Amino acid sequence: MTEAIATIALAGNPNAGKTTLFNALTGSRQHVGNYPGITVEKKEGFVDMPSGAVRVIDLPGTYSMTAYSQEELVARDFLVKERPQGIINVIDATSLERNLYLTVQFLELGIPVTLALNMVDALESKGIRIDSDRLADLMRLPVVRTVARSGLGVREALQAALTHPRKSWEPLSISYGPDLDPVLGEMTKLISGTGFLADTYPPRWLALKFLENDLVVRQLFEADYELHRRLRDMADEVARHCEKTLKTQPEFLIADYRYGYISSILRQGVLTVMPDLQGRADLSDKIDAVLTHQVAGPAIMLAILYGLFSVTFTLGEVPMGWVEAAFARLAELAGKMPPGLTRSLVIDGIIAGVGGVLGFVPLILIMFLGITFLEDSGYMARMAYMLDRVFRIFGLHGSSVVPFIISGGIPGGCAVPGVMAARTLRSPKEKLATLLTAPFMACGAKVPVFILLAAAFFPEHGARVMFLITLAGWAAALVAAKMMRSTIIRGPSTPFVMELPPYRMPTAMGLVLHTWERGWQYIRKAGTVILAIAVLIWAMMTFPGLPQEKAAPYEAEMSGIREQLQAETGEAARGELEASLAALELRLKEEALTHSLAGRLGQAIEPVTAWAGFDWRTNIALLGGIAAKEVIVSTLATAHSLSDAENSDFAGRIASAPGWNTSVAVSLMIFVLLYSPCFVTVVAIAREASWGWAAFSVVFNTAFAFALATATYQLGMSLGW
């Protein structure tokens, strides 16, 4: 790894262009990881500057530095514990006042701050001019104008941060008014007198946080009982005083004064309004007038989702064909190997398993490109805004829509990045309900099952079946969320308070990077988990092999036919012999499968699964599907003694196979849609919530799915479907 001469952190409000600036600075030399123990993303990269390589950390976007959210705590802990040389505070110039609220908190911490004044062009098009030199003078820090989208001023901002005039931490001290200033002074004196945490936090900052009721800071003080008691008494007294005289609390008074400090700076000639340009309606407002219109809004939203779905499948078909053809060619090559276990492992295990997954990669990438576009353009926030009222009925949050859609709310997503997208939900309860129900959506791995069954049993209505399945996924997710939120994860909803960022055309680089981050989750699955599962399932369906005494009668009969075949010359008789040979081979394969571990497992649970109409062959595929939904179709095909070459008429075969009818098909579609999340999703749930909840999702979803599938099957049978 490169030896860095300095570490600079990027910080700022969400949507201020921080990540765009980070991408512009580091390009592809970046690495995305997690902060230890929690699921907040940690992005870091290296930038070559004239003086040497600089390590740049992209801190999570936050509006404040409280202890209320993980993101804010992470940003704060990083700054005080790792002590970077400085931060570049990315500011959206169009909402300067609110952005500076965070800046003031950085200054109070004392870290050298460089302002990257982003989107000045957008501000000026609104008819407001900003005097950045004046701002720099008044706040006594370097200010650099940037256009992160085009990379303008980006390196200059980093250079300014490296050559920041202040080398040490100097906390800013602003006035919090006659009610708080005296007690703040006393508390600061008390803390600095004891030297408590002196090398980590500035004493006045600690006093402020104490007054702000910051639970994390208050906990720190519990190490010193006497100090904690005295500070608490002082804080309680001033809180009582504020309540009595001002009907407010110190933490809110502090916020008011911070905003007061900012507006007193901005009033000193930082912003100039150019009257001739005033009154021009904001472009975003004009777009919102249509896109969030009471009637047109929801209609357009459905149209966009449907459009994204059909574009994905239309565009995705072509590259999907290429990948499938490539794997078919590979299987053909492997077919040249001598027959035996190894060939069977390569063709039926590895190529069928991994090929089935990779075939979906183009589709998933196109889908994620579309979703990322909706997210980066600002439209996803509007969807959360429009859907919040509906989602709240089910105990969810408007922002739950993002994980749902990524997981397959529009068929073709993947629950792994979907579950990870639930991170943006601040309330642990809503987040939990969201990530436990997101796997109900019709992810890309389940889609082939639906396509197969629809082709077999509803050949005329493929699109309608897909649509109904999608609706069923949403309905199940919402109903299950409601069930959980009114029983096991009961609790109040989180504040909605959310910014609607202005509409912006996403940058090509941002789109590619974000799409790739999500797509990679899926591809990695194919190379690791699915490869292992495919081999395991192959082994379970192959071993233990049929004992000699059982196989012998078949083999004897078959070699008898082969001898006859060599002697026979008549065309018709030859055909008959070949047919009976094929039938025998099929029966031998079936006998072997029945005898294998997978076959026995499938038969063992058949008495129960029969309630939902599933025979032991289906059970094998479903058991494999717990590991990865991708293997269901290929396992089902193998279980019906088919090789991949015959896959094309698999649908027709299923439709006429004994034990299959429309009731079975519908029941199976419902079961596959809803039952246990795949292994990789389970691991993702465990990481975002806990292993207990991950185990819960396996058991609950399977029971939920089985109950519904059984009900459907029994109803269907009684109606004679």
Place this chain on the structure above:
Amino acid sequence: MSTIVNLRQMRVDQRGIIKTVAAQGELGRRIRDMGLVPGTEVTVIGRAPLKDPVALRLKGFTLTLRNSEADFITVELPEDDLD
């Protein structure tokens, strides 16, 4: 003479100055962090299709909050806006 109303009661396109913010705890914190402090000018710019949440314009950006959250905020309407 000016009137003080609850934020929930404001119509789309109506403008006013925030008078009081009574929210406590995390909600109170979040509301203030986003700049909804007394003295701030806000304009209601829209409501979601089901009338809730509400979208506000303040300090140059757009903020949405639920009606139940808007209940904690009172707004002073300018004199020329009485009807």
